[in-house]
Each structure stands twice: as structure tokens, then as C-alpha cells.
Amino acid sequence: MEQRLHEILMDGEQVRWTGRPSPFKLMRCPERNTFFVTWLLSGAAILLALLYLLPTLNSDQRGGADWFIMLVVVAFLPAMLSLRPLMDKLCLEKNTIYAITDRRVIALVKDDLMYIPLDQKPAVSVEGRDRDCGNLCFGEAVGCGSGNSRSNAVLGIRESSSQNDMLGMLFYHVSHPEQLLRYVA
Structure with missing residues (x-):
């Protein structure tokens, strides 16, 4: 497990899955x-x-x-x-790590930590399919449309009172996103 991810885990938090965005071509993006x-x-x-x-x-x-x-x-x-x-x-291809733990879905984009606690039971959806890759959307990022997907992956959908706890976020262009749904359930 990457050191950056290990440093932000809570005591006793168990990692179920980690990954990164798969390389993608801008000219094949919906936007x-x-x-x-x-x-x-x-x-x-x-x-x-x-x-x-x-x-x-x-x-x-x-x-x-x-x-x-x-x-x-x-x-x-x-x-x-x-x-x-x-x-x-x-930024997404070189400096981003995604993780699903027993407590949170986590995105580390550069040095910016974003997460959604799983006890909030966030809505989850696979969107923006591109062959065997797609966007795994959480919370308010579900149904936002492909035009915002890249910026939601980099910035998240933030609650004004929280630095890291997101209202919505997404794992951008991950391989076989439908297989990750089992870790969130």
C-alpha cells in the first residue's frame, strides 16, 4: 500500500481496494x-x-x-x-490514488484528501463508460453528467463547512468499476 494512503487511514481502518485512474485520451472524453x-x-x-x-x-x-x-x-x-x-x-493519471475501506471511500488527489463515510450510505453509480473503464460516482456526483466528471474527480463536491468530507466525488476512469460496487455495499 502506498505510504500516502497509509498515512491518512484511521486507527483500525481496513483497506478493501486501492487503485488509480486508467490512462485515458482527452479526445475520447464526453466533454x-x-x-x-x-x-x-x-x-x-x-x-x-x-x-x-x-x-x-x-x-x-x-x-x-x-x-x-x-x-x-x-x-x-x-x-x-x-x-x-x-x-x-x-494530475489524475500521475498524482491520484483511490481507496475503498471498511469506513470510507477515499480519493487522494495530489495532497488533497477527499472522502465520503460509508455509514452515510452514499448513492453509488457507474457512469461514463469507455470500454472496460468508467467513473464510479458517489453521493451528489451521481447523475451530474459527463461534462463535470473530470472536475468532480479533481475537486470533489464539497460541503462548505468541511475541508475533506465530501457531498459527492467520483473515481475517474477506473478499470471495471462495476466490480467495485461490492466493496461499497
């Missing part, structure tokens, strides 16, 4: 159409910013450093929106 729209709008925003800022480059009022700073500020948000799916993919 791929939103990627294209985001990339198109981000490209248009950067192009418009360039067209607006280019005349100021030729003027004597602003120096090259001012122009560069304005371009970076204007391009930052569209660039971050465009890169978000790639950053989420890397």
Missing part, C-alpha cells in the same frame, strides 16, 4: 466538444488582444516591457482555460 469551443474562444481572445495591442507597440507612449506585460495579462486566462483539461489529465 471533448467543450475543449474545442474553449480552445477556439481562447485563440480568438488572444488574437483580438494581439490586434488591439499591436498598434500600441508602434506608439511612443509605451515601451516593449509594458506591451509584453499587457499581453501576458490578457492571454493568461484564455491560456489557463485551454490548458486546464491537460493539467487535470496529468
Whole structure:
């Protein structure tokens, strides 16, 4: 068992299953159409910013450093929106551990601990099937739709008063998710 997981277990808590997201291709995700729209709008925003800022480059009022700073500020948000799916993919595939114990379902995403106690009897569903992989959804993440699945896997659906105890979360793109249902029952 990974050291990161072992450190967050409660006294006497027994691990029934551990796993990670299976590698996945962004262009096969259900939300791929939103990627294209985001990339198109981000490209248009950067192009418009360039067209607006280019005349100021030729003027004597602003120096090259001012122009560069304005371009970076204007391009930052569209660039971050465009890169978000790639950053989420890397985070999920490299820095995420899932576990089902006798007490909780747990997701460790980077250093962020998320869990739902099993004594709350959370709703459980397999969604977003892709061959032998799928999303195992818990609590309020059940039925949220595929468009939110990646962000729910990275961030969870949080209760405002709790740092780690989630209202909903999901195990993203795990292999044979229907076989994991027996550990939650």
C-alpha cells in the first residue's frame, strides 16, 4: 500500500481496494466538444488582444516591457482555460490514488484528501463508460453528467463547512468499476 494512503487511514481502518485512474485520451472524453469551443474562444481572445495591442507597440507612449506585460495579462486566462483539461489529465493519471475501506471511500488527489463515510450510505453509480473503464460516482456526483466528471474527480463536491468530507466525488476512469460496487455495499 502506498505510504500516502497509509498515512491518512484511521486507527483500525481496513483497506478493501486501492487503485488509480486508467490512462485515458482527452479526445475520447464526453466533454471533448467543450475543449474545442474553449480552445477556439481562447485563440480568438488572444488574437483580438494581439490586434488591439499591436498598434500600441508602434506608439511612443509605451515601451516593449509594458506591451509584453499587457499581453501576458490578457492571454493568461484564455491560456489557463485551454490548458486546464491537460493539467487535470496529468494530475489524475500521475498524482491520484483511490481507496475503498471498511469506513470510507477515499480519493487522494495530489495532497488533497477527499472522502465520503460509508455509514452515510452514499448513492453509488457507474457512469461514463469507455470500454472496460468508467467513473464510479458517489453521493451528489451521481447523475451530474459527463461534462463535470473530470472536475468532480479533481475537486470533489464539497460541503462548505468541511475541508475533506465530501457531498459527492467520483473515481475517474477506473478499470471495471462495476466490480467495485461490492466493496461499497
